[in-house]
Structures are given as C-alpha cells and as structure tokens.
Amino acid sequence: MSFLKNLFTNLLSLVLFAFITVVLFIVVVVSSGEEIDVKENSVLKVSIKQNLVDRANSSEFNFFNADRCGNGLFEIQKAIQHAKNDDRIKAIYLEIGELNGSLANVLSLKNTIEEYRSTGRKVIVFSEGMSQIGYYLACSSDSIYLNHLSFVEWKGLGAKLMYFKSMLNKLGVKAEPIRVGKFKSAIEPFISDTMSAENHFQVKEMLDDIWFQIKHDVSKQRKITTQVLNDIADNYGYLMPLEALKFRLIDGIKYEDEVLSILQKVVGYKTNYINVSQYNSTYEDSFSGNKAKIVVVNAEGAIVDGISEKDISLSKYAKIFDDVLKDDSIKGMVLRINSPGGSALASEILWRKIKRIQRKMPVMVSMGNVAASGGYYLASAGDTILAEKNTITGSIGVFGLMFNAGDLAKSFGVRVENVKTNDLSDFPAFDRSLSKKEYQRMKYGIQSIYETFIQRVQDSRGMSKKNVEELAQGRVWTGNQAKINGLIDEIGGLNNAVELAVQRAGVKKYQVVHLPKELSGVEKIVHRFSKKTEISLPAPFTKYNYILQNPRLIQDFSRPQLRLPFLLELN
Numbered sequence: 001m002s003f004l005k006n007l008f009t010n011l012l013s014l015v016l017f018a019f020i021t022v023v024l025f026i027v028v029v030v031s032s033g034e035e036i037d038v039k040e041n042s043v044l045k046v047s048i049k050q051n052l053v054d055r056a057n058s059s060e061f062n063f064f065n066a067d068r069c070g071n072g073l074f075e076i077q078k079a080i081q082h083a084k085n086d087d088r089i090k091a092i093y094l095e096i097g098e099l100n101g102s103l104a105n106v107l108s109l110k111n112t113i114e115e116y117r118s119t120g121r122k123v124i125v126f127s128e129g130m131s132q133i134g135y136y137l138a139c140s141s142d143s144i145y146l147n148h149l150s151f152v153e154w155k156g157l158g159a160k161l162m163y164f165k166s167m168l169n170k171l172g173v174k175a176e177p178i179r180v181g182k183f184k185s186a187i188e189p190f191i192s193d194t195m196s197a198e199n200h201f202q203v204k205e206m207l208d209d210i211w212f213q214i215k216h217d218v219s220k221q222r223k224i225t226t227q228v229l230n231d232i233a234d235n236y237g238y239l240m241p242l243e244a245l246k247f248r249l250i251d252g253i254k255y256e257d258e259v260l261s262i263l264q265k266v267v268g269y270k271t272n273y274i275n276v277s278q279y280n281s282t283y284e285d286s287f288s289g290n291k292a293k294i295v296v297v298n299a300e301g302a303i304v305d306g307i308s309e310k311d312i313s314l315s316k317y318a319k320i321f322d323d324v325l326k327d328d329s330i331k332g333m334v335l336r337i338n339s340p341g342g343s344a345l346a347s348e349i350l351w352r353k354i355k356r357i358q359r360k361m362p363v364m365v366s367m368g369n370v371a372a373s374g375g376y377y378l379a380s381a382g383d384t385i386l387a388e389k390n391t392i393t394g395s396i397g398v399f400g401l402m403f404n405a406g407d408l409a410k411s412f413g414v415r416v417e418n419v420k421t422n423d424l425s426d427f428p429a430f431d432r433s434l435s436k437k438e439y440q441r442m443k444y445g446i447q448s449i450y451e452t453f454i455q456r457v458q459d460s461r462g463m464s465k466k467n468v469e470e471l472a473q474g475r476v477w478t479g480n481q482a483k484i485n486g487l488i489d490e491i492g493g494l495n496n497a498v499e500l501a502v503q504r505a506g507v508k509k510y511q512v513v514h515l516p517k518e519l520s521g522v523e524k525i526v527h528r529f530s531k532k533t534e535i536s537l538p539a540p541f542t543k544y545n546y547i548l549q550n551p552r553l554i555q556d557f558s559r560p561q562l563r564l565p566f567l568l569e570l571n
Contacts (some may be wrong), residue, residue: 041269049097099134102369104388108493110140139221145254155237172407179399180450292507303342314346321353332501341374354381362504366497380460386492387479397474406431
C-alpha cells in the first residue's frame, strides 16, 4: 500500500511539473512576441529596490518577478545610454528602495545617469525608504522625493568580520595556517578571536578612503559640506523625512502620485512610461550577423577547481576562454571580474588561457565591486586594467589552511590507526597536527606560488620585484589607491572598458556579446526545479548562507588559496 501511495505521489508531481512548465513556456513565448512601441514624450522608468548586480537575468525567476528583482547594471546602463540619444525619452523616473550590494556598480551607474543629465533632461528620484548606497545613487539626480513615514540611511561605513577560533576549540578542532604576506587575513577568523593590528589598519584605511569619496561626491551634488555630512552620520544614522528635508538631503516629501504629477509638468505633455526591459527590447543589434564582436566575459564569484553553478569554476570558464580563442569573429575581449579569489591552481590555469587570448586580440579588464587576490591574478593577464574608485582589489598573497580534528574524533570515541610505507604517506591527515616536515613542504609550496604571483604582477605592471612586494603581502587596496600605486591603469567602469577594447581592436561596426550566455525563460524553470534543496540560516545569520551552501569554501582551504579577507561585509 505504501509503495502504491509513493508511486502515485511521484507520478502526480511529474504531471504537475510538466503542466507548469508547459504553461510558463507559453507565457514566455507569447510575451516575447509582443512588440513595444516607444512613444513621444516618454519617461524611462528605472526601478532599483534590492541588489544592483551586474546581470540580474542570471536569477532563475526574474522573467516573471521583474518588479521585485529589477534589472542588472548592464541592462540599466544600456537603456540609459540609448535614452541619451533618443529625443523621445524626455526624463528618467528612478525608483530607489533599500538598495544594497556593490558600491562600485552604484558609482558606475551614477556616472551613466550624469551623462544623461548632461543633455539637459531631468532625472527624478522617488523612494519609500533608502539605504545609504541607495541615497548615494539618488544624488546623481536633479530632484529627490521621499514618501511620508519613510527614511534615509546615512551612517558611515562599517566592516564586520566573524571569528571562529573559540567555537573550533569547543568542538575540538584546531586550524593550522600556512601563509605568505603579513596582511593575508583570510585565515584570521580560524586562528584568532580578534582582529590583527595589520588587518585592522588595512580595513580602516580602506573604509576611510571609500567614505571620503562618498562624502565628497554627495557634498558636491547636494551642496552640503562634508563636515555636516559627517555630523549627520555620527548623530542620526537614519533620518525621517522632515529631518532629511531639514538637512537638504532631499528636495521634498511627496506621495508617488504627486511625484508623477511633477514629471508630467517636466515632460509638458501626456506622459508615457516605459521600463528598462521594454525599452531595451526595442533596440535590435544593428550589427548582428558576420560583423565583428567584442565579447564581455563576466567572471563572478569565487575561483574554484572543477564544477560549480555559482562561481568561476575551472571547467566552465576554461571552455569559455577556449571558445573565445577559437572564434575569429571576436576582435576584442573585456574581462569583467567580480571575485574575491580562490584556488591558486584554477587561477593559474585560467590566467594562461586569458594570456593566450591577449596575444591574439586586445584584452581589457573591468573590475567590479571586488577583484582581489585570485581575481587580481586573472586581471594581470590583460592589457589594461580599469576599476572604479571604490573597487576592492589587491590582496596579493597566498595561504593554506589545515584542520586538525583529532580531539573531536576522540570525543566521539573514534580512534585512528595508520599503516604507511613512507613518512608522508598519510599526509594530509585530519586527526593530528602537521609534522615539521609536512609544514615545511606546505610552506615551500605556498612560497613558490607567492613568487609566481609576484612575477605575474611584475610582468603585468612593469614593476620591480621590490616595488611589487611593497604593495603585496596580502594588502587590500581601493581602486583609488590602486590607481595611485600603479596596480591598475585607469578609473572607469565596464562601458569605458568596452570603448577601449573597440578602440584597440580598430573596429567600426561591432556587436557586444556577453558570456556566459543567459538561460532562456524555460531553461530557468527547468534549472530551478532540478536544483538540490539548499539549507539556509535564519536571520540575523542569512549573510553566511553562502558558506553553508558552498562547503567547498572550507574544504578547498587545504589547497593553496589566493583569497580576499574572509567574510568582509561593508554596511
């Protein structure tokens, strides 16, 4: 009876899955066939209410949950750039929510919005509550309106690092680090309960530099002194609408219908609204077919060996770079990096593949929010490196981390007996500490990788070994600092990198192609339903779900790693 019940349940699940898939397939096909007409006196509506990621369409369900997920940076910038040269778009209506995520992406979008405003047309912001970086973005507009009973966050920058040494001690687990570089603080959370002086110094200096840039930009755009902005951050943190209006952080307190009436007056005629996705769909690529291609390879996540859906996996990106090398229609490549680093071996293999491409065509590197350690290793294969002022980069160092769980095993009554032919036959072992010989071998391997890393940077930046080592040691830099010390070439975003690739390639007619390719609507559905169930932590620990859902982050630590300081959260 139980067998028949389970069989019936499974069959019913399959039928329901097939039915839902067919229905959604029809919805996707029908919606994709709709023609969008851009009318005169249109307003481009841009809604950014959560994360501003590079490519929002990488999420499985964005195609039928667009209001919540919004658009990615690339899609929004594409729309605004088209609007700049389209007289039918009379203004931009920017809805901003509790935006969080990439400061570098926000800065890049700010610049694009300011380019649109240079045409003399207006950008109006409305919000029902803004995070700090949301407000930073809003300052690129002509006017900012806040809803009644909402707020503006303005509190300065902080960084939180979680430490695990005491927890590991209670479990009977001891971390044994092997590292090169005094700033290589990625392993600190496992070997200490407090932040080292070196790490505190570099994080504080990084935060001060980014906060200075934010205050300077807001001061210039809102005509408020940096001292007043600092005082507000010290004494308020979150401002109610009347407080925000008092300090001139906003231009008015309005309901949405009142803001739409203001837009009506700006346009002067009956207003037609069009969103980013709709507007972009009206621009077919004029240079498709056999014309030259500039490929943008989006490398986002940790650099890992083998296969991974979410990260820069060796198998996936090795194939992407091999395909780029073989495609003679591609005349230039932009490598967009958003990565804290990862596996040293995977970084080296991918570096080699990028280098082979660089010998065939110009390769520009565009750094996003973070391109550090292994991310910088990949960047060193390019011709020119661009980053935003608040990009986090550097972290040129190497580490390995072994875990001795011998006491944990004993506490459960587990005893390990070894039989081996040679001294190192049972290395690495989870049940004991490293021997002196094992430590020396690990140290030699880590040092060798560090020397190779230094050499890669020397060759890329044209620096002496001494100069590189002064900037290395695992030290983290902002994009602004990296430009000053020579680790990058230019301050700029993805659009600047694409323009540079086009210029270096010497092409006039071209199309920009993004890799990896995005999943179609149906592919997203199938992918979503075929995924394994993931365990998630409850609030306030949700920010650590990435580790729980990616245990290889810990497992891979036994191999040499090129990785940014662990669990660094800016807020």
